[in-house]
Amino acid sequence: MTINLFAKQVSGLLSPAPSQAYLEESYAPEMLAAIGTLFGLAMICVLLRVYVRVVMLKVFGVDDWLMMLSAVLSVACFSSFAALTHVGVGHHVEYFTYVRPDHRKRFFEISWWYAWILVAAYSSIKISIACFLLRFADHRRHWQWSLYAMIVILILFTIGSVLSLVLQCLPIQAAWDFNLRPPTGNANCYSTTTFRNTGVFNSVFNLATDLILALSPMPIIWKIQTDLRTKISLCIVMGLGLFTCGVAAYKIPLQFHFFDEKDFLGRGAWYYVWQQTEMNVGIIAACLPTLKPIAASFLGTVSALTSSNRYASRHPTTGPSRPNASNGYIRQAERSGTRSYAMKDLNCSNEGSLNGSAIDKEYLESGVAHTTHIGRVSCAAGSEDSILPAQKGIMRTVEVEVS
Template identity: 25%
Template sequence: MSWFSLRADLPPMENAGPILMVVLGILITIAIITTSARIYARIRNRIFGWDDAMMLIAVAFSIARLAVEIKQSQYGNGKHRVYLTARQYMMINMYGWYGQIFLFTSVAFLKVSIGFLILRIKDTKAFKILVYSLMAGVVFTNGGVVIILLAECRPAGFWRGSSAKCWPSHVRIYSIYATIAFSVTTDLVLSIIPLFIVWKVRMPLKTKVSVCCLMSLGLVATGFGIARAASLKGPTTDLSWTYCIAAIWSNLELFLGIIAANLAIARSTYSYIFGRRTASQSDSHYKVGSPSASAGEIFLSQKLRADRCDERATTVDSKNINRRPSVPRSDHSDVGLVPDNGIQMKMEFWLKEEEIEMQRQHR
């Protein structure tokens, strides 16, 4: 019988480290696969944007976080402090310090990526102000925690113990609470608003429901963010155990956020890679000029001309006949869009999705 088993006041000899490693292995694999497919399709379609660049940076920092968590596990991360040597505990906290920096940096880039992705769907002035404000708040709160982690001790690193002069630990902990609270709020807003936008888009109900379900996956990550905040209430004298539990929730929040953002555009990615539509009826139509035209990536590089469309409707509006109109012109015609006689003509073009998909595959 060991000496530890004779101590009734000791915590159980348990280890959450293997659970953390299994969760990490599964999540990082799915995140890398979905991100790679997304970036490949975006580059091949020539629509690589800021949202994709930010996602790549977020994934890079998440991989760096994975590396330091593997190092932590080698020193016994996930065990209670009493079962670790002083050196093991110090090394776990040192790598944990780096892991927190990578975590908050990755979360910031992830939220910014989601913001840019949503701006592809709707980019009105009021909506831009809202999304950019949320993005700025995310950068400020997560960046603030990183600055606190770097500045709270001299020399840097709370793991140094009495050899370092540090601020009170509650400064760091409360800043993390504030960051999590703002992050959860941002997740709710960025997950719910696109649902209303997509629901108004003219597309088959089956496609609409599937897209909304994919976008709502971000709400699952929000729930894990709340769980992470709750897990930080554990004892600060047993960080090898407390922070390992918090790391499980934070990794679920981070990687599910990455996966959800990639799956939100999975339909266009899958269609490009496998060369076929996956969630649409064969006779579905999208009306150019409707909300779907700005929401669907398939319209981003289309150049519409009347002589290339089989179906079109023309309406005439003469209510402004006494008003002298301006004479705007299209990029591919010398004919003014508003005739000189004051009669305004509007043409509506309808394109079949399979025709657009065929054009994209032959570009």
């Protein structure tokens, strides 16, 4: 993203003076509503991701920290845009000439901050996604090195892009104080053409990296030893990055012609909306694959409640009832001597031998219900479903999910 820190003054562009209704017209409410909606959804996804990683899985990786950084930068971008609407963005360009000429300098100063913060946000999202994909790259050396190379390239690109925006004028203050530029000053700044071409190059680079990060996981996901439905759902979720690519592709022509738009505060300002749409959709797409434990827990609870209600309607009981186990993982019959079923994870060692879970207390009394454990055996060589009859008794199991 680049903001044109314009080489021309706005004063005196149009005469005679437009009508009062035209000067008061503003697109700012619509822009804030569009950006705010996606911004809110993105922040919800980030908070849910933090909940899953910290509370449910108790693991917080580098990719999660980078996504937290992306969220902070997204907050900064949204706040900067809200500040821009207070100094003229959304109004027509004549607003600076006939209504608030004193807001012009403040507009360019906020735009200077907004430009490089947005670039940093884009890159932090991509680096977070690359670090997340490293989780799937075990035992795939070529894939690991490709992701590491992508991360290094993104870091170098970000440093170069941020510096090009920060140092677009020397002294830096000339980026928003036009009095420091010729003819009244001697500051050196990029030309409009240089600024435009640099920005378009950055956008094309971002589009290319978006495509790579969205499509490259597909072959690896397809090789995961799981059912077809899970593979398809994972590919769809990871493929949400393609929507980000679509937004980026739509934004590039707008950026190329941005400096040709005389009404850069009004009609041209919708470019800001597409910038933040690309950023927030990227955050959402990066967070959704990490929210599967919440979806699984919710669906399991719904399934348990539905099954329990169906069972109760068919087999009414008298007297006080005892609740079934929660989370949809355990359904246990009420009467002694019957057979029940429980979900359990069964892990294997590297050699493939079955490792049983520890039983804290065991009561082997006659008349206690038989229990069958239904679970998934996870080994180094793969995984398989299993149904194992358990001994008579009551067993307390502790589920540990490792990410």
